[in-house]
Amino acid sequence: QVQLVQSGAEVRKPGASVEVSCKTSGYRFTTYTLHWVRQAPGQRLEWMGWINAGNGNTRYSQKFQDRVTITRDTSASTIYMELSSLRSEDSAVYYCARVLYYYDNGNYYESAFDIWGQGTMVTVSS
Amino acid sequence: QSALTQPASVSGSPGQSITISCTGTSSDVGSYNFVSWYQQYPGKAPKLMIYEVTKRPSGVSSRFSGSKSGNTASLTISGLQAEDEADYYCCSYAGSSTWVFGGGTKLTVL
Numbered sequence: 001q002v003q004l005v006q007s008g009a010e011v012r013k014p015g016a017s018v019e020v021s022c023k024t025s026g027y028r029f030t031t032y033t034l035h036w037v038r039q040a041p042g043q044r045l046e047w048m049g050w051i052n053a054g055n056g057n058t059r060y061s062q063k064f065q066d067r068v069t070i071t072r073d074t075s076a077s078t079i080y081m082e083l084s085s086l087r088s089e090d091s092a093v094y095y096c097a098r099v100l101y102y103y104d105n106g107n108y109y110e111s112a113f114d115i116w117g118q119g120t121m122v123t124v125s126s
Numbered sequence: 127q128s129a130l131t132q133p134a135s136v137s138g139s140p141g142q143s144i145t146i147s148c149t150g151t152s153s154d155v156g157s158y159n160f161v162s163w164y165q166q167y168p169g170k171a172p173k174l175m176i177y178e179v180t181k182r183p184s185g186v187s188s189r190f191s192g193s194k195s196g197n198t199a200s201l202t203i204s205g206l207q208a209e210d211e212a213d214y215y216c217c218s219y220a221g222s223s224t225w226v227f228g229g230g231t232k233l234t235v236l
Contacts, residue, residue, distance in 0.1 A: 061224060
């Protein structure tokens with residue numbers, strides 16, 4: 001079955017960077033776009049950005065534009081999210097999620113996030 | 127972009143129906159039928175419950191339904207059950223390949 005398995009919890013100091021991985025299985029990796037969503041403790045879900053696993057194109061939320069980089073390794077069916085210049089407010093659970101999409105008259109549409117990773121806790125503390 | 131607006135909490139008794147609203151703008155909810163709803167239990171990943179405003183993924187109970195009017199989408203849960211107690215988040219496509227989530231609603235089954 002389709003699975004997204006993320007790397008383990010991380011602890012970083014303010015100013016450092018962190019990279020979280022999301023290994024996919026059960027489907028053809030290059031045919032889907034994958035997104036990153038984070039959730040600070042007790043807070044809402046927050047969309048961060050996506051990567052097209054086929055061509056490597058990315059799009060980031062304006063909020064994270066300057067600090068986030070999403071990459072992929074097609075040979076490993078894995079995507080990565082690196083967040084730099086960490087601050088305490090970045091302490092959160094980070095989720096990867098696969099997008100649900102369809103084609104209509106040759107146009108590509110994304111509609112929701114149907115499969116989620118288990119989440120990775122990132123703690124930023126001095 | 128600003129988060130979509132949801133009530134912080136709603137409650138209902140078993141067997142009752144409840145509705146959770148999700149208010150956006152003409153740039154997101156009002157412009158696209160790509161509104162989805164997610165159920166989240168504490169410490170767990172979100173689960174897709176409704177997509178494209180009204181569609182239910184395979185395996186999701188028919189007690190869950192969605193609708194939209196103007197800039198406001200709604201999730202209705204009928205025949206409330208104890209297992210429905212969770213946090214619920216709406217999400218909308220916001221144009222230019224970006225997405226926005228709601229603030230989340232805590233559902234309490236009395």
